[in-house]
Amino acid sequence: MAKKSALIVDDEPDIRELLEITLGRMGIDTLSAPDIGTARNLLESHSFDFCLTDMNLPDGNGIDLVQHINTNYPSTPVAMITAHGNMESAVEALKAGAFDFVSKPVNLQLLRNLVDTALNLQPLDIKTDTDTDLLGNTPIMQALRKQIAKLARSQAPIYIKGESGSGKELVARSLHDNGPHVDGPFIPVNCGAIPGELMESEFFGHTKGSFTGAVTDKEGLFQAANGGTLFLDEVADLPVAMQVKLLRGIQEKAIRPVGSQQEIPVDVRILSATHKDLSAEVETGNFRQDLYYRINVIELIVPSLRERKDDMPLLAEHLLNRIAADYGVDAPNISTAALDVLKDYDFPGNVRELQNVLERAITLCENDVITQDDLQLQGQTIPATVDAPSMDEPLEEAPEQTTGAALPENEESLDSYLENVERSAIVDALEKTRWNKTAAAKLLGITFRALRYKLKKLDME
DSSP, X not given: OOOOEEEEEOSOHHHHHHHHHHHHHTTOEEEEESSHHHHHHHHHHSOOSEEEXXXXXXXXXXXXXXXXXXXXXXXXXXXXXXXXXXXXXXXXXXXXXXXXXXXXXXXXXXXHHHXXXXXXXOOTTOOOTTOTTSOOOXXXXXXXXXXXXHHTTOOSOEEEEOOTTSOHHHHHHHHHHTSTTTXXXXXXXXXXXXXXXXXXXXXXXXXXXXXXXXXXXXXXXXXXXXXXEEEEETGGGSOHHHHHHXXXXXXXXXXXXXXXXXXXXXXXXXEEEESSOHHHHHHTTSSOHHHHHHHOSEEEXXXXXXXXXXXXXXXXXXXXXXHHHHTTSOOOEEOHHHHHHHHHSOOTTHHHHHHHHHHHHHHHOBTTEEOHHHHOOTTSOOOTTTTSOOXXXXXXXXXXXXXXXXXXXXXXXXXXXXXXXXXXXXXXXXXXXXXXXXXXXXXXXXXXXXXXXXXXXXXXX
């Protein structure tokens, strides 16, 4: 296996020497340049697997070199060395196409992690459509997958913007799966689901005895995601006090557990998303502007389902197959009329709503074909016979009162009430048919598929 090579660009001889020694101990061949002109000459005469450049150089700005390499040597990742605390320069470099950045004075452990990550980048021509849930042949989906292929190679924080149910987490997973951290953990966290008083401990961990109830050391989300990706879903729900601490963790690439005096370096890629308008949250003061600019280095927009309706047949087939497999039944076909109805519907809940609609339709359809009546979309008339006992084959004797299903005292108990009614009816039918599922389905006036689905749903199989 050929040795990896790196180009180091810095006008300070001491810094160049330090970097050469560090990379040399990693088994990497190095060449160095004190300025952009020398660096360009070396790039023309040598092939490099990685480049590390200072921001301020005698004959220009390091950003110029980043752009030059991205244009002429796109397979060579470039990392930027920035002054301590100069996040504006770091963000500018990332937006220009830098793979990542490291601040002076250089933390050698962070540098080694950065170099290892850069050398593990996959080739640009890798097939990125590995996640079957990012299906679609429409131009807007093809463009999205191309963006993911490009952005997966960067360590820049990405803000994923899209409506609820559009697939933001799927995009985040695809960025992770096609990036250099694919072998590391992918940790998704819903920021709105963490109680405020536990948030710092959840993100950064804590030491034993740091507060009442801290009986052992606890690893936080940043530590759990070390060497991988941390996906901050609904990031707009973070309290302002926590936003300050999160910003420091992202900028310094280090966290301090609650109760500890020691900072722990972490190598984590940050992806974030929210269904809210984050720029509007900044204007109202609900979200810090400095954190917004830090996590929104690159914005990736996920299209809504109504923007790619031509993908509906492909999506519907994929989802039906997956739902049917989950419940151990054969996937039904879907009629042309039903597909037309799906295309005409706006789907405010996007792909998540489509999945729910199809899951319900599987239980309602007859003769292995989903019709437009089975969809029960908002505004449609629901057939009166759906999921009701057949009139020509009624139950032998309906019990006067359903066992174990007391009337609900409030709205919150309605779901459990209906579930108990359904469970009792199914058990009654199975007992009367001596647990012959085909006969029980007929007795209940539903399809065999619907019965199989309900048995799975109610954990009765």
